[in-house]
Amino acid sequence: MAKYGIVIPAAGQGKRMGAGYNKQFLALMGEPILVHTVRIFQESNVVSEIVIVGSNDDISVIDDLVHHHKFDKVSAICKGGVQRQDSVRAGVQALSPTIQRVVVHDGARPLLTLEEFHRFLGAAEKFPSAIMAIPVKDTIKQVLATGEVSLTLPREYLRAVQTPQVFDRGILEEAHYRAVSEGYYGTDDASLLEWIGYPVQVIEGSQENIKVTTPEDLWLAERILAQRLARL
Numbered sequence: 001m002a003k004y005g006i007v008i009p010a011a012g013q014g015k016r017m018g019a020g021y022n023k024q025f026l027a028l029m030g031e032p033i034l035v036h037t038v039r040i041f042q043e044s045n046v047v048s049e050i051v052i053v054g055s056n057d058d059i060s061v062i063d064d065l066v067h068h069h070k071f072d073k074v075s076a077i078c079k080g081g082v083q084r085q086d087s088v089r090a091g092v093q094a095l096s097p098t099i100q101r102v103v104v105h106d107g108a109r110p111l112l113t114l115e116e117f118h119r120f121l122g123a124a125e126k127f128p129s130a131i132m133a134i135p136v137k138d139t140i141k142q143v144l145a146t147g148e149v150s151l152t153l154p155r156e157y158l159r160a161v162q163t164p165q166v167f168d169r170g171i172l173e174e175a176h177y178r179a180v181s182e183g184y185y186g187t188d189d190a191s192l193l194e195w196i197g198y199p200v201q202v203i204e205g206s207q208e209n210i211k212v213t214t215p216e217d218l219w220l221a222e223r224i225l226a227q228r229l230a231r232l
């Protein structure tokens with residue numbers, strides 16, 4: 001039963017990648033990163049609709065990619081905002097009114113597999129909101145502006161947060177609405193729910209679901225994809 005609406009924020013500038021243009025158009029095994037990402041959801045039988053959020057300059061290129069690859073679940077390509085949060089808010093607004101369950105997934109996470117996505121949705125089903133995250137490998141310390149350590153956080157309770165993140169539409173909209181009206185910014189969507197006191201469930205993700213952020217990530221992503229192809 002197709003019931004999920006997907007919002008893909010892809011309106012960043014990719015500054016840490018340093019390519020000089022949106023990193024989501026960089027090739028991964030010969031195809032733009034964003035094409036890999038959209039394909040995951042195009043191929044999922046529980047997804048009915050996909051909204052891609054792009055920056056003004058990129059919208060026509062995204063439109064060309066969508067048509068070229070016949071991604072017919074893409075119902076809108078809308079204009080993003082200054083912060084990721086502004087882009088997601090615009091994307092959620094563009095979903096059809098019939099969509100009641102929303103998945104947000106970074107355009108820059110092309111390595112999520114369909115199996116992992118469906119496993120995540122199954123585990124998340126009984127929660128109003130759930131996020132994919134993995135245990136951290138490093139010891140994490142909080143530091144002062146001077147560089148002096150102020151606190152070492154207990155690693156067993158720490159998680160590195162990824163996307164997908166899934167939400168009942170009503171609470172996601174409420175969280176975004178309240179955040180924009182009070183000028184609150186969080187680095188992911190779940191943090192907006194936490195800020196207004198809603199529970200967020202963590203579901204274990206995959207080490208391979210990396211966000212392509214710096215040039216080393218692109219290299220790693222190529223390696224992971226090459227390995228997967230070799231196993232086929």
Ligand code: CTP
Pocket residue numbers: 008009010011012013014015016017023024053080081082083084085087088106107108109211212213
């Ligand atoms: N994003 C967005 N709108 C913004 C900023 C980010 O839609 N105003 C998207 C990015 O395109 C990316 C995802 O949010 O798919 C995660 O952001 P990030 O990895 O930080 O990408 P960029 O912001 O593009 O990279 P950087 O922070 O290095 O500039």
Ligand code: MG
Pocket residue numbers: 012
């Ligand atoms: Mg960013």
